[in-house]
Every structure is written in structure tokens, then in C-alpha cells.
Amino acid sequence: MTSGVIRRVLLSVGVIGTGQWLLSDVVHVPGGGLGVAAVAGLWWLSRSPKQPRFREPASLKGWIERCELVLNQFEELEVVLELQGLRSPREKELRRIEGFDVPLSVGVVATEGSGVPATVQLQQALAGAASLDLCLANPLPVTSTSWSWPDDLQELDVLLHVLPLPLRAADLLWLDQLPADRPVWLLLRSSVDRSAEDHLEALRCQLPERWHQCLLPWSGEAIELRGVLQPVRQQLMRAERVREGTRQRLLNNLHRRWQADLETLRRERFRLLLQRSQWIVAGVVIASPVPSVDLLAVAVGNGLMVKEMATIWSCPWSSEVLQVVARQLGSAALAQGVVELSGQALLGLAKLDGASWIAAGAMQGLSAAYLTRVVGVSMADWMALNAGVAEPDLEELKRQAPLLVARAAEQERLNLAGFAQQAHEWIQERNSCTPA
Known part of the structure; x- marks a missing residue:
């Protein structure tokens, strides 16, 4: 066992107890699931994944089935977002292409x-x-x-x-x-x-x-x-062969257009998940006696957020692929100093309410929340580029990870005042839940 793995295991032991306290006393969720999730996330990061291979549909039947899956995703979002008319007009378009039979x-x-x-x-x-x-x-x-x-x-x-x-x-x-x-x-x-x-x-x-x-x-x-x-x-x-190729090409284009339509709807749902996850991470960091926030934040974020993000984007990726993508983006974020930069920026905004912002460990927890936010946004961007369209190119991810993280960090930095306001409200809520 390498020293890096030993460090992960030792760190996970310290998280178990604090996770139990956080869930039961702070966010009032019964059970000690968060501590277990943190340990699972740390173990998940320590594994050596295999490089899986994906294939796009190679037949008309395969493309129809893929489009049917996307229709089901629209139907699910109709329920989740309480919207109407997401599936029906798209299903008519699919049937028209499926039966496309002109000269x-x-x-x-x-x-x-x-x-x-x-x-x-x-x-x-x-x-x-x-x-x-x-x-x-x-x-x-x-x-x-x-x-x-x-x-x-x-x-x-x-x-x-x-x-x-x-x-x-x-x-x-x-x-x-x-x-x-x-x-x-x-x-x-x-x-x-x-x-x-x-x-x-x-x-x-x-x-x-x-x-x-x-x-x-x-x-x-x-x-x-x-x-x-x-x-x-x-x-x-070879008329039938030509026509089948046309149907496949039109379904491919249709599928790509639907994925673009889904993205706006998915981002709305993702923002709710991200806001919840970042404050859970912040709570764990504040509760933990371990001074370092980087590995803990990434581990908890992976355990609680990444798999649910894969569900939102309907990514049929294995946990090994999720591991590689999240770890690569997390490493890129740490290499770019996201934690340090966010800490400096948040200190500049501390004047909003000094009494709340100087609470013990609050700055460390907020930095961890911001790190989770940046990694989550960059992960969402990568999923949007790859989910349901083509197999993820993990080598390309290594090249794009710094750009994805930099873009996400800049996007979130522009909205740092909004994040600070959310943080202010979260700390006040946490203080109100703390026993006298």
C-alpha cells in the first residue's frame, strides 16, 4: 500500500465520527451515511480504474433506441420540473424520420x-x-x-x-x-x-x-x-442502403439537437444539487479536525454529487469512468490554486458581516464549498459535451481539464458575491442550529 493510500485511509477514519455528528445535529439527517459516503469516496479515489470503451449506435435500430432513451429523459424532466410538452412533439419528429420513405x-x-x-x-x-x-x-x-x-x-x-x-x-x-x-x-x-x-x-x-x-x-x-x-x-x-444511412444520419442530428435542448433543463436541476452538495462539504470540513480541505472536499463531493450528476445527464458511465473524470478535474482545480484564490476572495468579502464570517473554521469550510462548486461546474461541462453523444475520450479530458476548470473558476468568481451571500445565510442557519 502506497503512502498516498495510507493517508486516504487515515483521513477517512477521522471523517466517520464527524460525519455522524454533522448529519444528526447540523443538517438533521438520521444515520451516519455521510461519514460512510466520505470513506467510500476516499476508497473510490484510491482505486486504479480501467479505461472503458463506448460505441455509438451503428444501426438504425440502435439510433432509434438511443432517441427513445432521450425521449424518456424529457418525460422525466416533465415530472421533475413540472413542465408540459417536452416529449410529445419530439416523439412525432422521431416517428417521421423513422418512417421516412420518399423517393x-x-x-x-x-x-x-x-x-x-x-x-x-x-x-x-x-x-x-x-x-x-x-x-x-x-x-x-x-x-x-x-x-x-x-x-x-x-x-x-x-x-x-x-x-x-x-x-x-x-x-x-x-x-x-x-x-x-x-x-x-x-x-x-x-x-x-x-x-x-x-x-x-x-x-x-x-x-x-x-x-x-x-x-x-x-x-x-x-x-x-x-x-x-x-x-x-x-x-x-442500392436504394435501401442509402435510405437507411440517411435515416441514421438524421437521427444522429436529431439526437444531438435534443441533447442541446436537454442541457438547459439539466443545468436548472444541477444548480439545486450543487447548492446542496457544497454546503454538505463545507459542514464536513468545519466539523473535521483535519486542517487540509482539498482531498476531503473532493472525496465527499464525488461520493454525494458526481453519481447523481451522472443520473441527471443520463451518462451510462461506470464508476471507474466517473472516478477518472472527477479526479482529473479535482487535480486540475488544486493545481490552479482554486482553494487559495477562493480564500483570498472570500476574505475580501468578509466585511459583509464580520461576526458571522470569523466563526472558527468557517473560512476553511467555505473554501471547500467553493472548490466543490468549481469541480462540479467543470464536471457538468464535461458531461454536457460527452453524455449520450459520443464515448468520453479520457486522454482528451487530460488536455481539456485545465481549461474546463479555469472556465468554471472564472464563471464562479464572477458570481462570488452571490456565493458569499449564500454562505452568509448558510452560516447564520448553522449558528441557529448550534446548541447553546
Whole structure:
């Protein structure tokens, strides 16, 4: 057993007794659960987790099931937040995509200044693909502030993107914004001064590898267009496969949009949890004879808050993953001096009511509460980025943890006066509960 683990175990023994007193005499919760939770949190931090792997749905059925789970989350929030109409309209949208069964569609799009084949030429070149709708989109601007593809192209099964050679900067920017799951063919119009092969060789050096198999060089002669578009016709011949891919892509987009809708509702519920948890942590720190607040605050915060946060965000993460995320964010917060900075800031606000703020151990407890608050907010940000959308990348977390914590600390520092007021009220309430 390492010295770090021994320190955790010794610290947990001291917390058991104080946790029992805190629950029974301060917050009036029967039983000694908080002390046990603190010990469990410390043991939880000392374990060596495995790196789990998650997979996004790889089938239409899987995406429908995932969306059904999100619908259930909306239904749960209807009850918790006493809201109406969260599930019903979204369920109708899900059923529409699930039964999406119109003729296959090909969208022809180009940037401003690029020549597009005539509609008759395209119809003749694609003839043979049954039940096909041909849609000519408005030209994409060469100057833009968002570079976001139009929403009316989302439900098209295949895109035929007409591009001039050589590519312009705007063409590359539009290509960068196309998701990897969009079926797209690049129809390349060569200039007369260079051969198509010369253009293609230069283009392969410019474009990511994902586009190398989607290049369709075209001289601009109408008689050649049908032969050039042969790969497009072959893809459209597999109508059921193309349509299933479209449904999956639309469900993926729907799922992401729903996750964004859920976030506002989840943050409301999370703030209530955070306010409760931070003062429980503060109470344990004040009651504990151990002078250090860092490990204790993180342990109690993990034990009482993190798992409930996973429930709020519907994260199907194991306790090992929660352990890694919380420990990484807690370490980043301590490395950035969150406890020291919060202590200095709170001392500056102590003038609000000196009689309450100079109570023994109050400043230490408030610093622990603030640490729990910052770690909780950064944890919520990470869950919002990963829950139900993609598997958590723990290596990426190591890189992002300092930024997440810094952003959360700055956010909470801007609201430090509000936190101080809450702290003032909490200390007054605690003093009123203390036996004379």
C-alpha cells in the first residue's frame, strides 16, 4: 500500500465520527451515511480504474433506441420540473424520420461562380436510378460568417458538389464543414490548360483522405457526364442502403439537437444539487479536525454529487469512468490554486458581516464549498459535451481539464458575491442550529 493510500485511509477514519455528528445535529439527517459516503469516496479515489470503451449506435435500430432513451429523459424532466410538452412533439419528429420513405434525392450544389450542368444533362446522366428526385440548391456564398450548410439540404440522400479547378479558399472552407457521414461526390470541372490527371494529383495533396475516393473529374462536355457520374448511379442503385444511412444520419442530428435542448433543463436541476452538495462539504470540513480541505472536499463531493450528476445527464458511465473524470478535474482545480484564490476572495468579502464570517473554521469550510462548486461546474461541462453523444475520450479530458476548470473558476468568481451571500445565510442557519 502506497503512502498516498495510507493517508486516504487515515483521513477517512477521522471523517466517520464527524460525519455522524454533522448529519444528526447540523443538517438533521438520521444515520451516519455521510461519514460512510466520505470513506467510500476516499476508497473510490484510491482505486486504479480501467479505461472503458463506448460505441455509438451503428444501426438504425440502435439510433432509434438511443432517441427513445432521450425521449424518456424529457418525460422525466416533465415530472421533475413540472413542465408540459417536452416529449410529445419530439416523439412525432422521431416517428417521421423513422418512417421516412420518399423517393431518393440528389442535391446538386456549387459555390457562387461555379458552373453547374444543366438540369436535363443531369437527369440524362443519372437515368436508371428508380424514383429519383433531383434538387438544385441555391449557390453557396464565397464570403460568409458561419460557413454552415443550409438546413434544407439535410434530408437529401446524396450530394453532388460541383467544384471548379483549381479550388478556391471558399470551396475548401465549405468542404471542411461537411460531416463525415454525408454521402458526397465532388464533380470537378477541369480547365483547358491542364489535364485532369494533373489537377487531381494537386487536389489530392490539398484534400483530406476521406475525399480521395469521391473525386469525379469532368471536362465540362455534356457527352461525358453520364460516364463520369457512373459511381453516383451505382450508389443510388442500392436504394435501401442509402435510405437507411440517411435515416441514421438524421437521427444522429436529431439526437444531438435534443441533447442541446436537454442541457438547459439539466443545468436548472444541477444548480439545486450543487447548492446542496457544497454546503454538505463545507459542514464536513468545519466539523473535521483535519486542517487540509482539498482531498476531503473532493472525496465527499464525488461520493454525494458526481453519481447523481451522472443520473441527471443520463451518462451510462461506470464508476471507474466517473472516478477518472472527477479526479482529473479535482487535480486540475488544486493545481490552479482554486482553494487559495477562493480564500483570498472570500476574505475580501468578509466585511459583509464580520461576526458571522470569523466563526472558527468557517473560512476553511467555505473554501471547500467553493472548490466543490468549481469541480462540479467543470464536471457538468464535461458531461454536457460527452453524455449520450459520443464515448468520453479520457486522454482528451487530460488536455481539456485545465481549461474546463479555469472556465468554471472564472464563471464562479464572477458570481462570488452571490456565493458569499449564500454562505452568509448558510452560516447564520448553522449558528441557529448550534446548541447553546
